[in-house]
Amino acid sequence: MTATGNPRAERLRAIMVEEGLDAVVLSHPHDVRYATGYHSILERWGQMEAMAAAIVYADPAKPLTLVIPEANLGLVAVLNRDGDACTFGEIRTFDMLNFCEVSRYIDPDRPVTQLGRDAGELMPAIAGSCQPDVTAAIAAALADHGMAGKAIGFDEHRVSARIAPAVPHDYRDILDLMMRARVVKTAEELTRYRQVGLLADRIIAYAGSLLHEGADWNDVQARICDFMVRHAVIPVDEGAMLFGGAYEADEFIPDLFRTRGNRTLRRGDIVILETQGIHDGFWVDINRTAMIGPPSDAYRRQHDILRDAFLKMVDHLRPGVSTASLPQIGYDYLKAHGVATPEKLLVVAHGIGLMPLEIPLPYPAAGLAGVKQGFIMEENMLISLDSLYFGAKLGPCHMENVYAITAKGPEPMYAAPLELIEAPATRELTDA
Known part of the structure; x- marks a missing residue:
């Protein structure tokens, strides 16, 4: 349960030293999980204010500090039941509503459980007294470790403003710094994502197996959601997939981001399967194209050209190469092979991990800069290469894979074939 052997915190500390920071205070759920491994169901509530925090000091002699509601000590024990998933040097506690007050009362009718004993073993790691709220706990930790007047980075400026009267400091915004660290x-993390890849392959295979002429699109999505949940993947939302659906009774539009399906699938429909969800904190993001019934020779050829263009771009996923160079490679290949309107090819190469889009550029990175400016790929980045052709003559073709950037070349995280999924004209839906 100690902070030793936490390579994420060590990487962050090295960047802090380069930036002249004495400490960073992390209160965004992604950043807290990155630095310590801590996460809880509370973060899924989507509250505007932090439900936990982490403090990383540039001085390695100072402890990695985890700030949590006192009542969640048992959760830390659960996280660490099979190993040190949650690492820290000390714990600072605070009250959350009156949960903590209630939990302090001893129930004489309830015997001490193993969870209670494991949580009790964490007591020596608790420093200071329980504070009334998260910012008070952060301020107490910073003061105790001599951070008054120091350069402190925050991923949430409100936390800085709140603690400033108690702990004056040189405020730094570290949103961009955290993205550089996490990407x-x-x-x-790479080992964990390989497990994500195995699940992504199973999900996309199952999604393809549900498609047939007469299938109800909403039912297909619901079944994919159920499959994901049963395999420890949290779907992006109730629809499970990013693309697809019907706009009007006679119009199925695979290009639209999430439309409700109000008709059954028909022979000749193109279905974009982009299943998105979260497993072990990391995003699944895999994209394949399916056709209901046999495709025309022309469409099959178009899909094969897009696949080959995709592989040409994959060849350039190497350290030192800019992601900005990839769209031109894809465009040139489509144009050279006679694909209509190659300008309709959308190529995005982005980092992926705790968020679906991790782009190490100054905020805001999700505008044109994310593609036009791009960023230089480094070894051990996870890059999702997203190739979306929105051509109108024969219809769209999309595919997406995630790769680990290595000195020897890109390592694919997904093994699902890049080939067109050809759904039979008729088939009964089955559960897996």
């Missing part, structure tokens, strides 16, 4: 993965 390059540790060996442990």
Whole structure:
């Protein structure tokens, strides 16, 4: 349960030293999880204010500090039941509503459980007294570790403003710094994402198996959601997939971001399967194209050209190469092979991990800069290469894969074939 052997915190500390920071205070759920491994169901509530925090000091002699509601000590024990998933040097606690007050009362009719004993073993790690709220707990930790007047980075400026009267400091915004830290993965993170890849392959295969002439699109999405949940993947939302659906009774539009399906699938429909969800904190993001019934020779050829263009771009996923160079490679290949309107090819190469889009550029990175400016790929980045052709003559073709950037070449995280999924004209829906 100690902070030793936490390569994410060590990477962050090295960047802090380069930037002249004495400490960083992390209160965004992604950043807290990155630095410590801590996460809870509370973060899924989507509250505007932090439900936990982490403090990383540039001085390695100072402890990695985890700030949590006192009542969640048991959760830390659960996270660490099979190993040190949650690492810290000390714990600072605060009250959340009156949960913590209630939990302090001893129930004489309830025997001490193993969870209670494991949570009790965390007591020596608790420093200071329980504070009335998260910012008071952060301020107490910073003061105790001599951070008054120091350069402190925050991923949430309100936390800085709140603690300033108690702990005056030189405020720094670290949103961009955290993205730079998180976009390059540790060996442990890459190992975890390989497991995500295995699940992504199963999900996309199952999604393809549900397609047939007469299938109800909403039912297909609901079944994919159920499959994901049963395999420990949290769907992006109740629809499970980013693309697809019907706009009007006679119009199925695979290009639209999430439209309700109000008719059954028909022979000749193109279905874009982009299943998105979260497993072990990391995003699944895999994209394949399916056709209901046999495709025309022309469409099959178009899809094969797009696949080959995709592989040409994959060849350039290497350290030192800019992601900005990839769209031109895809465009040139489509144009050289006679694909109509090659300008309709949308190529985005982005980092992926705790968020579906991790782009190490100054905020805001999700505008044109994310593609036009791009960023230089580094070893151990996870890059999702997203190739979306919105051509109108024969219809769209889309595909997306995630790759680990290595000195020897890109390592695919997904093994699902890039070939067109050809759904039979008729088939009964089955559960897996």
